[in-house]
Amino acid sequence: MQKLIIKQLGGIASVAHAVRSNREMSLRAPTASIAEVASLSGDFNALLDELEQRQTHLRFENESLTHIAEHDALTNLLNRASFERRLTAMANDAAAHDQSFAVLYLDADQFKAINDGHGHAAGDVVLQTLAVSLKACLRSGDAAGRLGGDEFAVLLGAPSDMGSADYFMDALHVQLLNPITLPTGDELLLGVSCGAAVFPVDGTSAAELLRKADKAMYREKHSRRARDPSAEGVL
Template structure:
């Protein structure tokens, strides 16, 4: 039988171990925190407190709804509540709003179970995955945007066109698709180099964005070819007016360091929904048919598609 001194020594050793583990938790760079069943914080370490812009003393004893906005707190504690109820570990991804940039964490939510198999607390350990999340977002952006101009590429533009078709069918409205090709772009590339050509394409993209409404979309599908989506247009005349405005914008000289002032111009083909097609493929083909017709009959022209008078090129949608 152990003596009182032995018991006292063992208790002191346990306290020392507990203090050592607590110190490790407190100094961990990973946010660590624990809850009571009602959503009150039982413990938070310094990393968690710093992440939410408070001190541990201003969090422990307070509920999650005192720390996060209602909707964020509700979503997070729903997982914690499930762990209390089911006594099973869950892994979730969470976003922590921050004035200098949101942080993202992968959080393991683990039950603490007593000898009677009751969940007495839930402890959460988070790993900062902000860099990985930003990389995923950048890759997703790159997959859907043109690397030079940052405009939507054909894949992304196709998604927007598909959404426009669905919306127009529901609203019983119309819209216009413009296919645009620059005049005199190749001489700029040939005479002044690809850097000058790239500068010109970027400048064209900025002018196009400046010349449309917030609800419109501009995409670059390659080379000097652009697409413009104009939702909620009631007539061909409206589409032509927008195209004429774009013509004026692109007819003004572009100032390039390598070449000085450069004039280009553009040809634009117009297809209307639903008059000229009810699908992405039809609208792409017919806008391009109008564009090719404009280019064959001279530069700096705007042409509205007319069925039966224009050969339709073979075009495939992005996979």
Template sequence: MQARKLPDGKHLTCTLIDRTERKKAEDALHEKSQELEKTNLALEQLATVFTHVREGVIITDPEGTILDVNQAFCRISGYEREEVIGRNPRLLKSGEHGPEFYALMWQTLAEQGHWSGEILNRHKNGGLLPIVLTISAVRSGTGAVRHYVALHTDISALKEHQKQLELLAHYDTLTGLPNRKLFDDRLQQAIVHGKRHEQSLAIAYIDLDGFKSVNDTFGHDAGDQLLKVIAARMQAALRESDTIARFGGDEFVVILEDLGTTHASTAYIKRLLTAAAQPVDYQGQTLQVSSSIGVAFFAPSDTLAADQLLRQADQAMYQAKLLGKNCCHIYDPEEDQALPIHHQQGSENPSSPDS
């Protein structure tokens, strides 16, 4: 309120000013200023996260045009920021996923507003890049999609670690050949395949003759080198479709698939005998062993289980040892059934002939 004396000196005039609206405007302005300050702070925090987060980030418009990416994305994908701005994330497609994969992805995005899963992208250098991808839709107050934000987590190291664990679980660390576990799986598959395609298969159980003497005379390093060389030679003597596994020690087992007749295995058995008998050079010393091989056949009409077939080959190998070593013996149910099993659950039978 403002007061002013009139010229007669007897009266005053008063003016009332309503500042309510002004106060409201000032309060609203102050509130907006605080909101703007908070927004700017949030944007600064988002910018810091965008810049320093380890995951690659892509921001697109509703049509999928790339608006921005962070440095982590550039590091993961191999692309520079300028190379991808204005383009579509399809440039990362590897060709490893079919149309149905992407159709389900976009359906999930539309229904749930987000999608997450493993995907194989293509690195700029052409290599495959395993990624955990998370895509989220950013919507306006009306519910319309304003942006898509995609997080890329590089899992290459994890996949490589899993691969190494897979190798340790299924392959012999010394020779690189399949181990007993993988062999058992492949034998089951080979039996199913043989029945389906009416093809015979053979199991060749191999034990090296004289290997203990090499270890005793030249040491375990020499023995390991001998095993690696002979394993590689025997593998080279077989077809790609065949399997040779190391059961431990100096014992190997071979699966010969798709044999039209039992005689078809003869050439491969001879090659295996030759591969084992060839001398191996070790630090100027000549290492030489031979092998005893037992063979058992599985015909499409047979009802033998995999472990029974392996046992027959094992018994036939024992007979080859008794016959003088450096030879092959084919399992004969009438003669060999009573023979002991040379190899049982990874350990030698004490009554087996000296190897």
């Protein structure tokens, strides 16, 4: 009997050691034939059930907090800090593998006029619609972020180039062909301005690539204004 008690207690002790060492809350103590040891084993397993549930809850909470910290609340795209980290990581990886990739900088045409004329709720709808359209055009390995206000950026995963950027913008324009219905009931045909930069030709750092893409966007915007002052969207 003594040997049996020691053996069954040893089974519980072995699980307890593994749980403490590896934080593996899914382990359970083996069943025991001796009533007192079985009671101890049952209580220990019940405690492990509670600890496993708490661990799962904490993991979900941490994942939720991480998502909140990394994403823009309105659009659910990456926020500026997270996008720049992703861009820096891509630059490091592309440099190591001698690859190129493209970065796009975009903003919504006439956004201030939309906010002033239709209210901030309408502006939010425009930003959310643009975010959904951007996500619909992303491939595996791409990323989109809201940098602030109506400014967005897209990272086209390596290998990509200016041709990839043009292809992305063509796809985005298709996404935006249908008018947006604003909270006021008015309809808006949303236009976007875009510029692109390519690593490493236009820059090797996140800041440099975004700056070059931003400048390219404003060149494109001013060029369209010069050709047609009404080209930026339809209110």
